[in-house]
Amino acid sequence: MKIVNEQIAIDGIDKIILRQLMDDARKPILEIARQVGISGAAIHQRLRKLEKSGLISGSKFIVDPKILGYNTMAFVGIYLDRAMSNPKAVKQLEEIPEVLECHYTTGNWSIFIKILCKNNEHLMHLLNKKIQAIEGVSRTETFISLNQQIERQIQI
């Protein structure tokens, strides 16, 4: 495997394979093979290379939360007391299934999270009863996503 600047070298064919599978993880390898004009076994070999390199870190079915009634996405900046350890708070945030992302960030907030709830009532409950209940959380600042217009992975 060629290494360039501590990165893997991925060529045009790798890119086509990746783009197709990033768009539809269950697309048959043979279908991609026919499209790019090499054998299925060759695609298979390339995929194993890409997996070994760590570039492909898995595959996922994507579910649409709206179908389950989750209509309100919000972001919450969290202020932690100086005494409170960040990892302890994160562990408690992990227990809240509505928390989809959690970041340790620069700036005023100690922690920044993305949450998904059914409606505003649900959001209020999460904030007041679950997040504020975490030891060390002194204050939160919330803003709601009224509409998500872009959602994608890094382009290959």
Place this chain on the structure above:
Amino acid sequence: MKIVNEQIAIDGIDKIILRQLMDDARKPILEIARQVGISGAAIHQRLRKLEKSGLISGSKFIVDPKILGYNTMAFVGIYLDRAMSNPKAVKQLEEIPEVLECHYTTGNWSIFIKILCKNNEHLMHLLNKKIQAIEGVSRTETFISLNQQIERQIQI
């Protein structure tokens, strides 16, 4: 298909199927069938039902951006001039591949985005030359994710 409160009814078997495929989109249906103890054809039928309901919105290979040298994730709150139309700005943000998410939000910012760059230099270039260059962008506020501790979909 049973409908409960304008939602689909998904039973325990559906949940197992979904959880497994949300974790690994290429897991063979027959393997799941053996695990839950019903036939492959039955799983197949259930998957078609779940797809038709819209709950399954697709599948994706997940790539690890770090392998490609993308090490700096940041969030940017964008202030737009009153005159500037939101959709026009979003269209220009779409042209910037480093923009992974874009939300229209409540609060002080008009637009809130998540971006992924290689390093701080790259981030600065994005902010100064690409994002600030968008017509109507008056000011931005940026904070960097030093570490992402949670990343997941809604739990089924």
Place this chain on the structure above:
DNA sequence: GATGAAATCATTTACGA
């Protein structure tokens, strides 16, 4: 909803160019 059987198609390995 579930099943088994059958046809079609895909994955995976080994080996040689």
Place this chain on the structure above:
DNA sequence: TCGTAAATGATTTCATC
């Protein structure tokens, strides 16, 4: 890195319960 070939395994459809 690619291709072919062959074995195994998966998907998909259908008639039926």
